Amino acid sequence: MSHHATCPECDADVPVPGDAMQNELLACPDCGTELEIVSLNPLTLDLAPEVEEDWGE
């Protein structure tokens, strides 16, 4: 079962999967902004951390 939250960038409705995890990344379907689930209860999204120069694998 999916839930919904609001994109902090464009106010769009963002579907969040039922098995979502805290700090999971997802993209806003409207504006494409990368978001992070900062809280599961209440379900809250924030902008994902900015990619830094040393990020990678």
Added chain:
Amino acid sequence: MRAAVLVTTIRAEEKLLVSAFEARGITPDVILDRALNLDLTAGPEQIAPSGVPWSAYDVVFERCVSTSRGLYMLALLASWGIPTINSYATASTCADKLLTSIALTRAGVPQPQARAAFDEDSTLEAVEQIGYPAVLKPVTGSWGRLLARVNDRESAESIIEHRQTLGNYVYHTAYVQEYVAKPQRDIRAFVAGDRTLCAIYRTSPHWITNTARGGSASNCPITPELDDICQRAAQAVGGGLLAIDLLESPERGLLVNEVNHTMEFRNSSAPTGVDIAAEAVDYVLRQVRVQA
């Protein structure tokens, strides 16, 4: 068994890994690297952000997308005697292309020609010794970031000047590599200890074939030759849970391009039919039992 997964964020890979732990009856603590605040003068009895002492963990699986945070934590956890995947020694070698080349050379593992230089004139000289086209890479970094194919002396001079102008001293060390005229694809192989789990071709019309840059993934059979070079490359950097990138040279055969210590695999399980997350977690658990 108490395990922690150290992360920067929860990407598809980390979610799959946590699920794989849970499928084996273990609920790992997920620890955010941004939440860390460590007393470097104290020991592992200090409390982790999860609320338990670090010493309570049988293993910490380092999955930070932030290379620097991951490396520092691996160093600290090693000093405390807490088992980690990967080891600090392996991760610190893989995180630096220059150190990886040194390790591969020592072990006699085939790789593209590579040179290192530290200022503009010597870097230009290194590029000319490699010959055009050459590839300039930062010694650290990933996802094809700041890779440059240098086709002639004019572009070499420009790119080298740009790198030297960048404020970060890391970019002032030039890693110059032979450009390998590969067949619009490279190979990424996944290794867990002494097993080569599976491999994909990463195909792209662009010379940078990273799936993070749009390359598409398809299954690559594990031949004895591929298995052999992957095992030798893995051992050369210290062994562990690794993704090995290889180029197919028309003249020299398989060459190891890079070895990655916090591998991304979200696009690789479907084409290979191998549950990489499950294999990775099984490897982590085996290591704990071996080290215990």
